[in-house]
Amino acid sequence: MMTTEAMNRSSTQPIVNGDYDIGAFFDEMFESPGVPRPHYKILLDHLTTLNAGTFEERRRAADISFLYQGITFTVYGQQEGIERIFPFDLIPRVIPHAEWDILERGLSQRVTALNHFLHDVYHEQRIIAEKRIPARLVFGAKNFRREMIDIDVPRSVYAHITGTDLIRDEHGNYLVLEDNLRSPSGVSYMLENRQAMKRTFARLFENYGIMPIEHYPQELLSTLRSVAPHGDPDATVVLLTPGVYNSAYFEHSFLARQMGIEIVEGRDLVTHDNHIYMRTTRGLKQVDVIYRRVDDDFLDPLAYRQDSLIGVPGLINAYRAGNVTLANAIGTGVADDKAIYAYVPDMIHYYLGEEPILQNVPTFLAENDLDRSYILANLDKLVVKSVNESGGYGMLVGPHATTEECERFREKIQAYPRDFIAQPTISLSRHPTYLNGELSGCHIDLRPYVLAGETVKLVPGGLTRVALRRGSLVVNSSQGGGSKDTWVLYD
Secondary structure (H helix, E strand, O other): OOOHHHHHHHHOOEOOOOOOOOOOOOEOOEEEOOEEOHHHHHHHHHHOOOEHHHHHHHHHHHHHHHHHHOOEEEOOOOOOOOEEEOOEEEEEEEEOHHHHHHHHHHHHHHHHHHHHHHHHHOOOOHHHHOOOOOHHHHHOOOOOOHHHOOOOOHHHOOOOEEEEEEEEOOOOOEEEEEEEOOOOOOHHHHHHHHHHHHHHOHHHHHHOOEOOOOOHHHHHHHHHHHOOOOOOOOOOEEEEOOOOOOOOHHHHHHHHHHHOOEEEOHHHEEEEOOEEEEEEOOEEEEOOEEEEOOOHHHOOOOOOOOOOOOOOOOHHHHHHOOOOEEEOOOOHHHHHOHHHHOOHHHHHHHHHOOOOOOEEOOOEEOOOHHHHHHHHHOOOOEEEEEOOOOOOOOEEEHHHOOHHHHHHHHHHHHHOHHHEEEEEOOOOOEEEEEEOOEEEEEEEEEEOEEEEOOOEEEOOOOEEEEEOOOOOOOOOHHHOEEEEEEEEEOO
């Protein structure tokens, strides 16, 4: 047990010292031991002036601020309590402008191709007829919605909000890990992280040319209004939430408040003559766009799950009639499928006639006989993922798995090959992170948020997620991860 004297002595130690080990990974801050990358020099100079005691005080202040504002997330199935403060590390990730420019162009290209794909599979199905992607993968996808065939959506945009997860390998190359097109979460944490950093390091912000992200809610509102059924620039937009017990309810209420729109539950909406109306104290008001944070299956008990208490009876008929826009569109999840992900580079070639700017992680499909044989022979070396799971669930990290865990996955893959993909274990880049009074290298990824409406646009940055357990490759908050602010620099 550490004595009071030792604790006091450790609190006066600088958090930056010669003990930081960059390891055999691509380190975001250091290009070699003790030598920072040029865009990190100002940050590192500032950190060298702080000791562990001062830094810990600032970290606690940020945590208290998050607690008072209700910035939490929910972990289901935890006996010790499900509501937690979202873990936040005060050492930001810094991205130079030239690097961001590549990411922005690559993500815009990718989301454009995905929207072309979604329109195609629900209309002409050319990419399937020309055998550029196997029909069995599309029609066998859990979230393919046959009832969306031949239904036109405004501007032919299905994925209005996309959160694409990026990683960097040991050489510093950016790779797309997965696309999240159904209901990507986390953008509220991106915005609140920035405010926390401005309060904590106000002077540091004066020395960096950091591009702003605070305008994201208005960009989101503009995007949603641009896809209103009849092009009304003043269209009424609402955010549909499952309710206060949903794990992302903080984000739902936060975004509604920031956009200046109503947050509603299914019981607040009614259908009449294939139009959607919101109950208000002044009577019914027609709704034009619903930013829904409710899964397809629960949207309308007359069309999908009859036991849904959070949906709106008749919503699908109003949607099919073209009287309300849903963001994201019903059926968008077919492109969320991790087996479909493997074909996104082909989509870019097919629909845009371009080379992909951002590459996928090499992916093996268990439904393919040759790939499946390779996966089963190399389970201890691969990361195996369920095609429809998220949040770090339904995953086997082979190098860290037990023999029993590998065997369980072997049985699942053999029984349900369509449900699994596998990827090589990537040495994710690491970033200095404050753990137990010192800097430690922790693995990170990046989730930028892409908005697609009249145009495709991004705010400069995203949610940098960090694995707060030493050696862990899983950055999801439900698996012990946290986040960092992401600073994109001006030229």
